Amino acid sequence: QQQVKQSPQSLIVQKGGISIINCAYENTAFDYFPWYQQFPGKGPALLIAIRPDVSEKKEGRFTISFNKSAKQFSLHIMDSQPGDSATYFCAASKDGGTSYGKLTFGQGTILTVHP
């Protein structure tokens, strides 16, 4: 119930293409879904996040699509660039109580964008 399943494990995209990473969750108590980007040797950095009351959120080339009924959400990277090559983690969290502070991470997707 606490899992977030992420796919694919790795993804290779040509420069200018669209990168799509998918996540699915089971626990309907989750109400916040951030995506983190991590470059080698660095800590994860918040990329974009969504709450389940909206179906889509866009920030620049990055878009989250959210399907509450299917309990799925995805990250789309438009016009992918070599500088986007990194590991991407989806995550989920829920309000307060004993879960305070806990992010449940997906297993990560290693994205490689070829020039």
Place this chain on the structure above:
Amino acid sequence: DTEVTQTPKHLVMGMTNKKSLKCEQHMGHRAMYWYKQKAKKPPELMFVYSYEKLSINESVPSRFSPECPNSSLLNLHLHALQPEDSALYLCASSRGSRGSTDTQYFGPGTRLTVL
């Protein structure tokens, strides 16, 4: 400024050594976190401090001892570690608002090697 700093960047220690990892933030955040991250895996939560009090301990072995001297500083004291404890140790901080949208900001991590 959304910076979390961690020192040292790299640490090599023997199984009988005692060492400490340090984390600092000046964003006025009141929640601070320690994570452990193995290669190609998501971060795993170890401890959460809220308003300088330990609020979550994810059943971490006692050879890891956290300390929060004040709201800006977080330490992780290490003693009698095992080689399998070698990992990237990440510190994070957040406002401490107890809601699910309390965004966590990560530091660059300390790469720990236990010989």
